[in-house]
Amino acid sequence: MTELIWFRNDLRLGDNPALTAACAGNAAVEACFLPAPGQWADHDWSPNRTDLLLRSLDQLGQDLAALGIPLHIRSIDRFTDTDTELLALCRERGITRIHANEEYAFNERIRDHRLTGALNHQGIALHIYRDQTVVPVDQLKTGNGTPYTVFTPYSRQWWRWVESHPPRLHPAPAARGAPLPPPALPELTAWRSEHVDWLAGGEGAAHRALEGFIDQRLGAYADQRNYPAVPATSQISPYLALGVLSPRQCLVAVQQRTGAESPASAAHTWLNEIAWRDFYIQLLYQFPRLSRHQAFKPETEALPWEPAGANLEAWKAGRTGIPLVDAAMRQLNTTCWMHNRLRMVTAMFLTKNLFVDWRLGEQYFMQQLVDGYLPSNNGGWQWSASTGTDAAPYFRIFNPVTQSERFDPEGTFIRHWVPEIAHLQGKKLFNPNGTVAGYPAPIVDLKQSRQRAIERFKALGKG
DNA sequence: TAACTTTTTCT
DNA sequence: GAAAAAGTT
Numbered sequence: 001m002t003e004l005i006w007f008r009n010d011l012r013l014g015d016n017p018a019l020t021a022a023c024a025g026n027a028a029v030e031a032c033f034l035p036a037p038g039q040w041a042d043h044d045w046s047p048n049r050t051d052l053l054l055r056s057l058d059q060l061g062q063d064l065a066a067l068g069i070p071l072h073i074r075s076i077d078r079f080t081d082t083d084t085e086l087l088a089l090c091r092e093r094g095i096t097r098i099h100a101n102e103e104y105a106f107n108e109r110i111r112d113h114r115l116t117g118a119l120n121h122q123g124i125a126l127h128i129y130r131d132q133t134v135v136p137v138d139q140l141k142t143g144n145g146t147p148y149t150v151f152t153p154y155s156r157q158w159w160r161w162v163e164s165h166p167p168r169l170h171p172a173p174a175a176r177g178a179p180l181p182p183p184a185l186p187e188l189t190a191w192r193s194e195h196v197d198w199l200a201g202g203e204g205a206a207h208r209a210l211e212g213f214i215d216q217r218l219g220a221y222a223d224q225r226n227y228p229a230v231p232a233t234s235q236i237s238p239y240l241a242l243g244v245l246s247p248r249q250c251l252v253a254v255q256q257r258t259g260a261e262s263p264a265s266a267a268h269t270w271l272n273e274i275a276w277r278d279f280y281i282q283l284l285y286q287f288p289r290l291s292r293h294q295a296f297k298p299e300t301e302a303l304p305w306e307p308a309g310a311n312l313e314a315w316k317a318g319r320t321g322i323p324l325v326d327a328a329m330r331q332l333n334t335t336c337w338m339h340n341r342l343r344m345v346t347a348m349f350l351t352k353n354l355f356v357d358w359r360l361g362e363q364y365f366m367q368q369l370v371d372g373y374l375p376s377n378n379g380g381w382q383w384s385a386s387t388g389t390d391a392a393p394y395f396r397i398f399n400p401v402t403q404s405e406r407f408d409p410e411g412t413f414i415r416h417w418v419p420e421i422a423h424l425q426g427k428k429l430f431n432p433n434g435t436v437a438g439y440p441a442p443i444v445d446l447k448q449s450r451q452r453a454i455e456r457f458k459a460l461g462k463g
Numbered sequence: 464t465a466a467c468t469t470t471t472t473c474t
Numbered sequence: 475g476a477a478a479a480a481g482t483t
Binding site: 465466467468469470471472473474 | 475476477478479480481482483
């Protein structure tokens with residue numbers, strides 16, 4: 001009898017509940033990963049993200065081989081091909097039990113549900129373990145027993161739960177046999193990218209990034225995280241998105257490296273972002289429509305979005321004529337990552353000023369981001385578009401010029417990414433307003449478009 | 464995880 | 475007449 005650990009969104013040895021369970025006994029342990037490029041395409045996964053995935057998978061295969069655990073990489077096209085491939089592997093290798101960590105998006109849950117039946121029919125058990133969050137997705141409920149849909153009360157309960165349940169990490173397994181040759185990776189050329197060279201793959205790199213952040217930048221995080229010109233953020237989101245790092249490891253690392261029982265305020269601010277991540281994951285789990293291109297607030301489906309067209313293309317290209325928006329989009333297009341404040345600014349500009357359907361922005365972000373992750377990306381977009389849970393009130397519309405004055409006061413970030421206006425001084429830099437040859441005039445009037453958005457949302461209530 | 468407008472307060 | 479506070483969207 002052989003145990004199989006099926007890696008999905010958890011490309012790590014450390015703190016991996018399914019891996020720990022697979023290695024609990026003395027039976028032989030083998031591992032598998034099933035790349036599904038057809039499904040990746042359906043989910044708008046970026047080659048930037050899958051490049052990091054494949055490099056991390058490569059590292060995982062080597063680490064497993066060193067422990068004497070073979071990793072079988074069997075490419076399929078879509079989730080519907082999973083049963084055939086897994087059953088064949090189980091038959092080949094004499095596997096009777098499969099362990100995997102839970103995934104929370106709709107298609108993944110359907111896959112696992114169907115699979116359980118198909119496998120049981122063949123006498124193979126599929127064991128699923130809670131993962132991806134600090135607090136289990138169905139743990140926190142309001143007084144009515146309903147899921148939380150507002151962050152503030154959720155986070156209160158989140159902290160209370162975390163303090164009464166200090167996370168205990170699953171240790172990485174010990175060697176189970178003689179070292180093996182590392183597995184070969186499939187080519188998947190279309191899913192490779194050269195734009196994410198700056199980011200190293202694998203668990204070791206992820207932990208170095210996490211520890212470097214805590215040691216060098218965590219103290220200043222609360223004060224500086226909103227300034228895109230300052231490298232104040234942790235930059236570990238790509239690893240969390242792929243499960244190369246677990247959020248529980250983040251929590252424990254903060255406690256251990258700061259030597260604090262309960263987190264100080266700087267640590268608190270950062271860990272609250274982990275709570276936001278948990279919040280959005282539990283929402284995706286509780287409300288399947290979020291996985292299916294639907295608004296959390298159904299009434300917002302009636303909003304008369306503008307035809308996307310040239311405005312969407314200008315936004316994507318970073319040629320809207322609004323410097324902070326353009327700088328942010330160019331950062332995204334070049335580095336496959338964008339500062340969080342700018343994600344809000346650019347999303348708000350697309351959905352409120354250009355009044356383009358949030359789904360198109362959400363999709364473009366997924367197609368570019370190295371850290372694209374459905375729960376956070378969808379949550380963030382619906383927050384900005386005021387269609388989601390705990391969303392920005394529709395009348396609270398960011399003014400991208402005011403945002404630049406506040407969060408890029410020296411213009412450092414704008415000058416870096418929009419060099420054609422770098423010579424401008426003072427407030428001119430934040431809104432050249434068509435005065436620089438070679439840089440577009442604003443493609444939309446900020447004041448008028450703000451008013452238009454407010455009126456359209458207001459009309460919803462009367463309908 | 465605002466912005467804008469109007470009103471009031473303070474020198 | 476500026477700055478702060480309050481009200482509106």
